[in-house]
């Protein structure tokens with residue numbers, strides 16, 4: 001593991017929050033009279049051993065928590081902000097640029113009017129210290145964008161060994177596949193393949209995923225901190241938003257050799273971080289569940305094959321695996337459903 005170059009010594013405020021409708025749209029707002037505290041979002045909280053339960057992962061840092069929450073669920077959003085604070089989107093270039101905000105708020109006329117009036121992230125009618133707010137819809141977009149970034153970076157990584165084996169031809173094929181995907185999935189004007197191709201010319205900075213990562217890293221800068229008590233200074237990171245701190249922490253963790261993965265247990269499938277290359281589960285719970293699930297599946301398959309012994313084994317097995325993929329479980333249910341699909 002590479003040594004740490006820079007200390008992590010900036011802090012970020014957090015309070016207690018609720019989701020409330022104001023000015024016709026939903027906002028994450030501080031609760032009235034809640035007390036603000038400060039903490040260091042860049043501190044290394046990752047324990048040496050895997051946690052017992054999934055939820056513990058949320059405490060390991062805002063960059064891990066933001067990768068795990070479901071942005072569709074208000075409870076998840078509140079769990080995040082009550083642990084780590086607002087994202088500070090009003091201080092970022094990305095989430096205050098007309099282009100981005102318009103593309104997120106395309107159907108929310110109310111919200112766009114607030115944006116134009118400079119009230120999207122601030123409610124001046126509230127008292128000092130409680131004015132900051134974040135629209136749920138923009139918070140959700142920021143979470144999705146961050147989660148997509150981690151996924152995409154891992155996707156490129158997984159393809160890498162194939163590329164090395166395949167040589168020049170394979171590289172071209174890979175590049176074209178990514179360009180196709182970018183055209184389809186990302187926020188690029190339709191039919192502008194030339195533009196997307198132009199962005200991938202420098203293969204070291206390939207694809208809009210890395211353009212986005214670098215765009216967010218601009219929110220962070222090195223900073224010198226002076227400590228009066230010890231009369232000494234130390235280097236650290238300066239930032240004006242939690243989301244900026246989250247991107248720099250993702251970036252430094254990644255380059256210090258930590259792995260960002262998705263839990264192998266399908267029902268969880270949440271992002272987690274680990275220092276052990278062999279770790280495939282976000283918690284002991286998920287590992288246990290995965291193995292008991294595999295054990296059950298073996299049993300169910302055996303029973304299914306016995307039940308339909310007059311049929312071709314391979315056909316039964318194929319249907320069985322489709323059903324498991326679709327989320328079926330339980331011997332009786334599976335045998336019954338196989339019967340239906342054989343008709």
Ligand SMILES: [Zn+2]
Nearest residue numbers: 263268282286
């Ligand atoms: Zn898990």
